[in-house]
Amino acid sequence: MSLAIAGMGWVTPLGHDVDSVWEQLLRGHAASATKISEQFGDRLYSVFRVPESAMAGSAHPRLRRASAISRFAAAAGLDAIKAAGVKLDSEKAERTALVFAISNGGVIYTKRFYRDIVEAGAQKASPLLFPETVFNAPASHLAAILGITSATYTLVGDGAVGLAAIKMAEDLMANEAVDYCLVVGTEEIDWLLCDAYRRWRLLRSAPPIEPFSEQQRGMILSEGAGAILLAREGPFTIEFAHPGGSFTKRAEAGKILKRILSDLGQRKIDLVISSANGTFIDQAERRALEQVVPETLVYTAKPALGESVGAAGLWQVVLAAQALRHAELPPVLHAHPGITLRLSLSRTPMAGARRAIVLSCGLNQQAAGLRLAIQC
């Protein structure tokens, strides 16, 4: 079965347009960190937010009460369809599936809803907020906007959930009654998430994210969405959506990543888009990459864009496609020069590059990968 990417959408802290974000990454730009404060103390957290200006013109009546996570998702999803040049009339919408990838979900409204319960009691809980706390609220908004009446799924997981969603989309596209599958990964930021990841010892207090550093100083959270419209034909072919697997201990993550890389690396690979984010993931990925594809160029955008968890896998796929399309990789920011991997430390041309691996290791025991090729 042929599975192709026909269009892509991207809402990131560097903006809301695939080519302009890509251009900024090539120039070595990073998103500006902003500080958010916790509600019950004095602690400040650095995060990469989607600028308000990036969402201008993205309003839709269906989303007027929706949280940021739904607005990011809708913007990215609509961009992907537009980029593919597909007009989803009712007939096409009937033959289009929707798969969402989410990790933390609508944390802002969830926190507000529960805060009302804690502070004022159950009688003060808002019936308007509760439906927006449900994991599939963003998917239901986008399905309504697009008029999709067939299969709609929301997958939850860790940072690997984006690639798991693409794998599920591949399964759905095996059905000949489905012509398109829109896959969207989305996430929003709140101080509560920062507090949780800090207590989990995965967050650092301020940038930079130092990829592949042995010190594992931690990550900076970010928000946004990524979307790809899958079709039977398109400029990029997903040659192999690896099902991945789960690991029980952090120390075992490298083993499963190595297996994924070995399976995906059966063809000549020109680049790997890594999920390195300054945490334990980096060392697991580094070991696997050194053992399986030591000569292949490696790139991670997380020092520039932050860790967007549920959106991250889709961002990585967009990065891989852009790298193949433009035959060039941006510089990996804030990497120490002694790292033995073949990192793209400056803007790196890749004439003739044809295939990329996207590797994704989550913080909560899941890992996945896929292999992408550009049509000649």
Added chain:
Amino acid sequence: MGKPSSANGKKVTARVAVVAAGVVSPLGFGLTETLESLCNSRDCVSPVIRFSVEQCRCKTAGQIPDDRLLASRGDVPRSRRLHRASHMMIEALKEVVTQAPQFKPELTVIGTTSGGMSYGEDYYRSLHQGRRLRRAPTWIANYPAQKPVLDAQETFGISSPCQVIANACASGTNAIGHAFECVRSGRYQRVLAGGFDAVSEMVFVGFDSLQASTPEKCRPFDRNRTGMVLGEGAAILALENLDLAGERGAPVLAEIIGYGISTDNFHITQPDPSGVGPQQAMERALQSANISADAVDYINAHGTATLFNDAAEGKAISRLFDGVPVSSTKSMMGHSLGAAGAVEAIVCLLALQHQFLPANINFGALDDHLALNIVANEARPAVVRTALSNSFGFGGTNASILMRKSEA
């Protein structure tokens, strides 16, 4: 029956057998206790004890007693840290593994709505009240929705990739339906599928705030129905290519023969009153199974007992089916959200195996606007060859699966 080659545009290469099943719910631990509760039409809804419901209209839920749920946790590594939802999943998977120790899944597809939500509540409440957060790392690490699935897999040495579906109250049926299509298409040979959810304060208050839950008994399809009660549980089915199951001599508990999914886009919490979404899901399940509505002997309805759900679902059922017996077993155990579709698939499995119709308890008189053949108050013997199970959720997501009695 010969092998069909396509159904509703879907590539069909295999029939799909249920070769093992496990369940824990307010009806009981395991298939035997669940069957006994169903046959006795037992009301398993009780006063909520896990958190204060003083300010809520509804005071009851279907609950799994902790003294039993946590009794065997000494057998599980790190078990004191795990969420109740993890223990439910472990119990359900233990029953599957006991029945089918050779079953090695290539994929696990599980539905949920809220994962380890009460740990998130503990964490936030402690922050808010300035309490010590010594247990915060445990709460945070065990809160994610996928964690109970991974915990259960780890307990039994399973490391297959997981797809955790959060399609609100349709999640469990979506998980089984998607797993069914994965096996039927020939892309996978063996898949674990199911659902879980544990009662939590936030979700309980959420449904109460919507005035969807009732201070009275849960009376699906009754003219005096006043709403739902929540429940909890976990259920897992082991699905396998029927031919391969036969080759290895595995017992076939039932077949899954069809799956339908639809999205009605009407409102984020309410179904389209016309019933078009549920109707599409049921029609697509029939098309997927390549059978007519006449072939269905029993419908396990979504039947939450809310005014809107039962009206929409009832209309859709009466348009498609002529006098087929219908019951909502949520009347006995409450609505377990992401687990509901999986637990109710087990109910259908038992109805097929033991040839009876589970009851819709607390039933007085049928809603005047509906034309349904309700299995009122008592289970009864019947010839049941094919059963349909419905689940519908927030966001307008609708799912139906069809199961058939094993020919073996």
